[in-house]
Amino acid sequence: MSAVLEAKKQVVSEVAAKLRDSKSTIVVDYRGLNVSEVTELRKQLREAGVEFKVYKNTLTRRAAEEAGLAGLNESLTGPNAIAFSMEDVVAPAKVLNDFAKKHEALEIKAGVIEGNVATVDEVKALAELPSREGLLSMLLSVLQAPIRNLALATKAVADQKEEQGA
Numbered sequence: 031m032s033a034v035l036e037a038k039k040q041v042v043s044e045v046a047a048k049l050r051d052s053k054s055t056i057v058v059d060y061r062g063l064n065v066s067e068v069t070e071l072r073k074q075l076r077e078a079g080v081e082f083k084v085y086k087n088t089l090t091r092r093a094a095e096e097a098g099l100a101g102l103n104e105s106l107t108g109p110n111a112i113a114f115s116m117e118d119v120v121a122p123a124k125v126l127n128d129f130a131k132k133h134e135a136l137e138i139k140a141g142v143i144e145g146n147v148a149t150v151d152e153v154k155a156l157a158e159l160p161s162r163e164g165l166l167s168m169l170l171s172v173l174q175a176p177i178r179n180l181a182l183a184t185k186a187v188a189d190q191k192e193e194q195g196a
Contacts, residue, residue: 038089041093042096043093044093045085045089047097048081048114049094049099049102049114049142051116053115053117053119054119054120054121054141054142054156055112055113055122055141055143056113056123056138056140056153057102057105057106057138057140058113058136058138058139059108059109059110059136060110060135060136061108061109063136067135070129071136075125079116079117080114080115081113081115082114083111083112083114084109084111087106087108091106094106099142099145102140104140105139113125113126119144120162127157128157140153141156143156
């Protein structure tokens with residue numbers, strides 16, 4: 031009997047460590063998805079560098095309390111799966127949100143974003159953000175705008191002086 035208890039304690043500490051260390055964690059209800067859909071979801075998450083696992087709710091609740099995220103417990107009812115991302119904050123939210131749009135059976139329930147419990151709306155808002163590359167290209171475009179405008183103004187002045195000289 032104590033071996034079972036030790037195994038459960040190990041799972042709780044493992045989940046608590048993942049909750050603390052991950053940049054982004056999303057809890058979803060996968061009820062209604064068939065095996066091929068779950069396999070497709072796991073594949074998409076794996077390609078994005080996201081770990082996707084199913085744990086017992088009682089063990090997850092204890093792990094959330096141990097990690098200081100007791101606010102997550104109210105979402106831990108019914109069959110849940112948890113997506114952990116150690117590198118990218120946006121990746122699990124984006125993959126799960128896109129998948130949920132195509133498959134209505136998948137329901138995003140809650141999340142933990144950089145150590146703070148997040149609501150469904152916050153997770154969906156995070157998923158709608160552009161990728162890191164998209165944000166960098168937007169920043170580059172904003173930084174280039176003044177230089178581009180200066181170049182256009184200089185060319186206009188040069189053209190005007192050329193017309194006056196002719």
